[in-house]
Amino acid sequence: MVEFAGxxxxxxxxxxIDEHLAVRTRAGLFDVSHMGEIEIRGPGALELCxxxxxxxxxxxxxxxxxxxxxxxxxGGIVDDVIFYRIEPTxxxxxxxxxxxxxDYAWIQKQATGDVELENASSRYAQLxxxxxxxxxILQPLTTxxxxxxxxxxxDWADVxxxxxxxxxxxxxxxxxxxxxxxxxxxxxLWNALLQAGRPMGxxxxxxGARDTLRLEKAYPLYGHELDDTTTPLxxxxxxxxxxxxxxxxxxxxxxxxxxxxxxxxLVGLELVEPGIARSGYLLFxxxxxxxxxxxxxxSPTLGKAIAIAYVxxxxxxxxxxxxxxxxxxxxxxxxxxxxxxxx
Amino acid sequence: MxxxxxxxxxxxxxxxxxxxxxxxxxxxxxxxxxLGDIVYVELPxxxxxxxxxxxxxxxxxxxxxxxxxxxVGGTVLEINDVLPDNPETINDDPYGDGWMIRVEMSDEDxxxxxxxxxxxxxxxxxxxxxxxxxxEDDEAEDEEEE
Numbered sequence: 001m002v003e004f005a006g007x008x009x010x011x012x013x014x015x016x017i018d019e020h021l022a023v024r025t026r027a028g029l030f031d032v033s034h035m036g037e038i039e040i041r042g043p044g045a046l047e048l049c050x051x052x053x054x055x056x057x058x059x060x061x062x063x064x065x066x067x068x069x070x071x072x073x074x075g076g077i078v079d080d081v082i083f084y085r086i087e088p089t090x091x092x093x094x095x096x097x098x099x100x101x102x103d104y105a106w107i108q109k110q111a112t113g114d115v116e117l118e119n120a121s122s123r124y125a126q127l128x129x130x131x132x133x134x135x136x137i138l139q140p141l142t143t144x145x146x147x148x149x150x151x152x153x154x155d156w157a158d159v160x161x162x163x164x165x166x167x168x169x170x171x172x173x174x175x176x177x178x179x180x181x182x183x184x185x186x187x188x189l190w191n192a193l194l195q196a197g198r199p200m201g202x203x204x205x206x207x208g209a210r211d212t213l214r215l216e217k218a219y220p221l222y223g224h225e226l227d228d229t230t231t232p233l234x235x236x237x238x239x240x241x242x243x244x245x246x247x248x249x250x251x252x253x254x255x256x257x258x259x260x261x262x263x264x265x266l267v268g269l270e271l272v273e274p275g276i277a278r279s280g281y282l283l284f285x286x287x288x289x290x291x292x293x294x295x296x297x298x299s300p301t302l303g304k305a306i307a308i309a310y311v312x313x314x315x316x317x318x319x320x321x322x323x324x325x326x327x328x329x330x331x332x333x334x335x336x337x338x339x340x341x342x343x
Numbered sequence: 344m345x346x347x348x349x350x351x352x353x354x355x356x357x358x359x360x361x362x363x364x365x366x367x368x369x370x371x372x373x374x375x376x377x378l379g380d381i382v383y384v385e386l387p388x389x390x391x392x393x394x395x396x397x398x399x400x401x402x403x404x405x406x407x408x409x410x411x412x413x414x415v416g417g418t419v420l421e422i423n424d425v426l427p428d429n430p431e432t433i434n435d436d437p438y439g440d441g442w443m444i445r446v447e448m449s450d451e452d453x454x455x456x457x458x459x460x461x462x463x464x465x466x467x468x469x470x471x472x473x474x475x476x477x478x479e480d481d482e483a484e485d486e487e488e489e
Binding site (some may be wrong): 012 | 427
């Protein structure tokens with residue numbers, strides 16, 4: 001167990017590699033109850049959500065989910081989040097645990113109009129059931145027809161008699177579901193899912209595997225690839241950033257950056273010599289410092305050392321060979337396209 | 344958990360097998376279990392000098408990198424060249440096939456502050472209790488906050 005943002009979190013159960021491969025080939029069950037939940041309700045909810053975030057919230061249908069970014073005045077990323085439209089005028093936002101209080105304070109500060117806000121983090125638990133067998137495991141426990149639930153849609157349903165919000169979302173690069181329930185029901189839901197899934201090879205999976213899985217898929221992790229000083233344009237998240245949707249906080253700064261061009265960008269790296277690049281290691285080209293690693297590991301699926309890094313735009317082309325300084329030693333790495341892993 | 348008799352142990356969780364002036368060095372069962380799946384090992388070269396209590400190499404799991412400290416000083420005679428391609432050998436057999444380096448000791452006095460198997464077992468037990476205490480302290484703090 002390890003402490004994270006005030007939560008005691010399981011890093012691993014049987015071992016990171018076993019758990020990682022279980023998710024890629026069968027299924028894994030994650031307890032991600034540390035994630036925060038904020039609700040915005042009322043006639044002014046849509047307008048406030050539009051003002052706070054980069055993506056176009058008006059495009060979210062009822063019972064649809066959307067990956068989105070809360071942006072500050074400078075165009076930096078306050079948090080990366082998922083918006084769920086739970087009612088025509090109510091949104092449920094899943095936020096990063098380490099940011100939930102910062103986010104809530106930021107939203108309160110920006111709130112105008114007829115809205116009600118609630119930091120509902122302690123009311124909700126969240127379990128993620130991920131992997132190619134996730135649907136087969138979950139379907140016998142619920143009457144909700146999962147085959148009809150499209151990617152980034154959700155519905156309410158009883159799962160093993162426990163009321164849940166069941167979303168087809170995830171952070172692993174596999175098929176799967178994220179289930180939100182009352183905190184008090186979390187243990188029963190965990191046990192029911194595990195019992196149903198064990199015969200099909202379901203394994204409990206910890207934070208360690210969650211990190212290696214998301215890294216193979218190049219999903220950003222707040223505090224590594226994203227922070228208050230990085231912008232979505234630098235982070236490869238232009239697809240989330242709808243500059244044409246109308247005014248939102250940070251839009252002017254992002255329009256300016258887009259017009260002037262970015263100086264650094266996120267790239268994928270594959271090490272071509274032995275070693276593992278880790279967060280914070282520096283990158284060099286011809287002796288000149290050109291960037292910094294934000295996340296790195298040895299990929300359990302690919303068996304190679306992979307990393308994500310910010311690199312100056314002039315050196316960011318796929319195929320470019322650079323050097324990572326690993327504990328005083330320069331190790332060659334090649335810039336590759338992202339993601340590292342595709343289902 | 345196994346701590347073979349006849350080996351010497353360091354506070355940084357390395358073990359030493361002494362044969363004359365030669366010391367074989369690896370990491371303990373406790374260390375490999377704490378690290379989890381080992382996926383990369385960094386070793387010195389034969390002929391390099393290692394300094395007591397300084398890092399001579401590193402072991403990496405998918406999650407993190409950890410230095411391995413020299414429990415004794417001396418000159419590297421041999422390295423375990425199975426490890427670069429099969430780092431998981433340390434998980435499988437930390438005291439046997441998972442040994443890391445052999446050193447010609449420069450000062451046998453270095454052995455004096457190492458622990459016996461029995462002392463090390465106690466030391467590990469103590470570390471685990473400290474971890475548990477920390478968890479309890481955290482819980483107490485959480486309750487205060489509420």
